[in-house]
Amino acid sequence: MPLNPLFGTLNPSQIQQITSDNYLSFTDGANDFAQQYLPEIYEAEVERYGNRTLSGFIRMVGAEMPMTSDQVVWSEQNRLHISYDTVQPLAAAGNVLDLFVVPTAGLANVITPGMTVVILPKSGGDAIKAYVADSGIVPGSALAANEIQVFPYQETSAGAGQIPIDAVGFKVFVYGSEYPKGSSGVLENVEPSFTQFSNKPVIIRDRYVVSGSDTAQIGWVEVAAEDGTNGYLWYLKAESETRLRFEDYLEMVMVEGEDAAINAASANLFHTQANAGITDFNAANAALLGTQGL
Structure with a gap:
């Protein structure tokens, strides 16, 4: 009796060469996956998502x-550098100002004359670098204890300041100091504190x-x-x-x-x-x- 091929028709070749008659192909519907004895097994676990942990x-x-x-x-120790958020401007004539109110709810005004500050409008705009001319914490100052007066370095006119009013407020950051030659030393100091x-x-x-x-x-x-x-x-x-x-x-x-x-x-x-x-x-x-x- 004739032998019926189990996995499709395979024609022998006289030479060792892969042809369409003697090679099993998965693209052919007649020779599907079921004709294979064993599949290739990848024994290693695939780390598709890499290191998945957050701890450590x-x-x-x-x-x-x-x-x-x-x-x-x-x-906990507090921050090293002096910075105040939501510093409110004092009322000023026109659209310029140079007086600010430092928020003192649980804080203390430690900005003293001679410090140099960066003023950032919270609603957007360019940063302004200014010199602190007066502060209310200095004895004999006409300002209130939480008020400071600054002069922008790019101020072009005497008198009123050149800082546009921002209704949202400003952020003031102290980045250094500048004192004239022969001037007296700093009158105030910053006491470190901690938060519990x-x-x-x-x-x-x-x-x-x-x-x-x-x-x-x-x-x-x-x-x-x-x-x-x-x-x-x-x-x-x-x-x-x-x-x-x-x-x-x-x-x-x-x-x-x-x-x-x-x-x-x-x-x-x-x-x-x-x-x-x-x-x-x-x-x-x-x-x-x-x-x-x-």
């Missing part, structure tokens, strides 16, 4: 601190479960751990990823934490104490940071 930064910079209480209180914070711990939970049947089925796949190591490991990768995900939560909760607004419906869902993260920093407390900075 706090550990690397040494910002971890152990605690055993329900509350932690710490103090308090926070409470957060309970974070995750879970990894493996059954006895899964532990008995050992699979060998080349996996790549997020610490850079790899190898043929017993494939319980879910345990490793659960741990990595939990470490990410440890860090992101400290960054994205929200200060809860408690009502009757949510009183039992989360804590009533404030637990704000970095992105939920209360702007009302910004004045407590002493002299503001860049």
